[in-house]
Amino acid sequence: MQVVTSLGIVAGxxxxxxxxxxxxxxxxxxxxEQRIAREGLDVARRGQITDRFSKAVEQLGNKSLDVRIGxxxxxxxxxxxxxxxxxxxxxxxxxxxxxxxxGTYTKPLPRRPTPDLQAALTVISRNRPTNATGRLASSPGRxxxxxxxxxxGANLNGADLSGADLYQTNLDFSYLFDANLSGAELTEASLRxxxxxxxxxxxxNLSNADLGGASLDGANLSGADLSHAKGLHSLELLKKxxxxxxxxxxxxx
Numbered sequence: 001m002q003v004v005t006s007l008g009i010v011a012g013x014x015x016x017x018x019x020x021x022x023x024x025x026x027x028x029x030x031x032x033e034q035r036i037a038r039e040g041l042d043v044a045r046r047g048q049i050t051d052r053f054s055k056a057v058e059q060l061g062n063k064s065l066d067v068r069i070g071x072x073x074x075x076x077x078x079x080x081x082x083x084x085x086x087x088x089x090x091x092x093x094x095x096x097x098x099x100x101x102x103g104t105y106t107k108p109l110p111r112r113p114t115p116d117l118q119a120a121l122t123v124i125s126r127n128r129p130t131n132a133t134g135r136l137a138s139s140p141g142r143x144x145x146x147x148x149x150x151x152x153g154a155n156l157n158g159a160d161l162s163g164a165d166l167y168q169t170n171l172d173f174s175y176l177f178d179a180n181l182s183g184a185e186l187t188e189a190s191l192r193x194x195x196x197x198x199x200x201x202x203x204x205n206l207s208n209a210d211l212g213g214a215s216l217d218g219a220n221l222s223g224a225d226l227s228h229a230k231g232l233h234s235l236e237l238l239k240k241x242x243x244x245x246x247x248x249x250x251x252x253x
Contacts, residue, residue: 049082053085056071056075059071060092068116069115072093072119073119075089075092076089086127094144094145097117097120100114101150102149102150105150109170109172110150111173121151124144125156125179126158126160145165147166147167147168148169149170151169151170156171156176157175157178158177160179161179161184162181162182162183165184166181167187167188171190172192172193173193174191174195176199177198181200181204182203183202183203186204187206187208188208188209190209191209194215196214197215197219198218199219200220202221202224203223205224205225207226207228209226210229214231217241219242222245222247223247226248228251235251
């Protein structure tokens with residue numbers, strides 16, 4: 001009887017082991033099927049994004065203003081849906097802006113950017129890449145190469161152009177209330193009559209910039225370089241209306 005009982009126990013253990021092995025194989029097969037399904041969905045998703053991207057870029061080259069504006073916002077929608085395409089889409093928009101905006105020395109400059117260029121500016125300035133380097137293919141030096149563009153009258157209220165390259169950019173009479181321009185390159189930029197109240201200009205380079213008639217009330221100029229800046233008629237009054245520190249460089253009077 002003991003032998004029979006022992007054989008029964010052994011047989012039970014063998015069947016249990018076989019059952020567990022089959023269960024493990026089934027689970028492994030299920031996991032493999034799920035992995036393949038996920039890969040298939042990812043491939044399909046990437047294909048959809050590629051199609052959307054191609055269509056949006058095609059829209060940017062359309063003769064219709066409304067279609068071009070639609071292309072700008074289609075690229076922003078891709079940024080929101082697929083952050084891995086963030087930098088690529090911002091690169092495209094910066095290139096679009098550079099190819100279509102007038103240059104600083106164009107005469108006469110328009111009073112404000114065309115609606116499609118304004119849309120591109122808006123999307124760029126509210127979708128600053130936050131990667132470790134902050135560098136884009138279109139802007140090897142700084143994250144946004146907007147230098148030498150004629151953008152008077154642009155609406156950039158609350159924009160984030162921190163660290164952007166705005167060398168010799170014309171931003172006359174632009175709206176920059178509460179904009180973040182910290183660390184921006186604004187050497188020789190034209191900001192005549194610009195509305196910079198509450199703007200963050202910490203560490204910005206404004207050397208030789210033209211600030212004639214600009215509104216700077218409440219702006220933060222800590223660490224900013226205003227050496228040789230033009231149009232600042234009363235430094236004593238300005239110092240009372242802005243934030244500044246020992247590192248702020250003022251033009252010589």
